[in-house]
Amino acid sequence: MNSNVDEFISNATKWQPEIEQLRLLLLDCGLTEEFKWRNPCYTFQGNNVVLIGSFKEYCALSFFKGSLLQDSNGLLSKPGENSQAMRFLKFTNLQEIIEQQSIIKAYIYEAIEIEKAGLKVIFKSNTALELVEELQIALDKNPSLKTAFKALTPGRQRAYNLYFSAPKQSKTRETRIENYTPRILDGKGFNDCICGLSKKMPNCDGSHKYIRGENK
CATH class of the missing domain: 3.90.1150.200 (Aspartate Aminotransferase, domain 1)
Structure with missing residues (x-):
């Protein structure tokens, strides 16, 4: 137990x-x-x-x-x-x-x-995006997250899905989803700037790394 x-x-x-x-x-x-x-x-x-x-x-x-x-x-x-x-x-x-x-x-x-038997579900090819299993479960369990994810552009949805599906271990995929849930709820994409320092808004260009380095 x-x-x-x-x-x-x-x-x-x-x-x-x-x-x-x-x-x-x-x-x-x-x-x-x-x-x-x-x-x-x-x-x-x-x-x-x-x-x-x-x-x-x-x-x-x-x-x-x-x-x-x-x-x-x-x-x-x-x-x-x-x-x-x-x-x-x-x-x-x-x-x-x-x-x-x-x-x-x-x-x-x-x-x-x-x-x-190692059987797998064969997903229909006409679906817009086949979400990684852990993400689909997270969305089904959290209506607010599901609404926020659906509100994202198709490109942002694909970027998250690709990032979440990359790890081989299910626990690692779950951790990634948990870590990025606040960002999704805030309507931000995976590559969006969340600090406001980027010169290529709304995308993140890594400016925060250099600015913070200069302030040290």
Whole structure:
């Protein structure tokens, strides 16, 4: 068990019993517990499988490659109209989880088998921009960030997406996104000047480095 998840559950003001029960089911299925995007995340051999989410009307299990699940029970929902990969199961009470635990486990085990087989979601080529997985999740979790990112020009969106997708490690990609979230919320592009010292506004020409060097 991850200590950050312990803290997350103890501080939860809503859905605490439901989250605890979902946690037990996920651990019982043999997944590794981590803490990403400020939520409990469960992985298999280093690959993200499912995320526990807490919302106003329900709590949820969000499957990273949910679109590949068969969903024979018709229980999966899409987090957004344009979501091509993630699907989630939502719950509104503890009894619902207890009664459906065998079905829930079946979804989890199927998601694990997808990772074992190395299957990947094939994104539609007609989408304007295929966001790196960690960025898409961050946008789905933070409506304000999603609005601010969509307000950026296509070029600025592509620049961020390219920078965030570069690292091989998922944790490094997550850190980059967290570090640049304030800049995105402020409406700034990756290459935009944020100190006001550039002579090529709005782009950054590195002037701040020389000016600060002269002031030392």
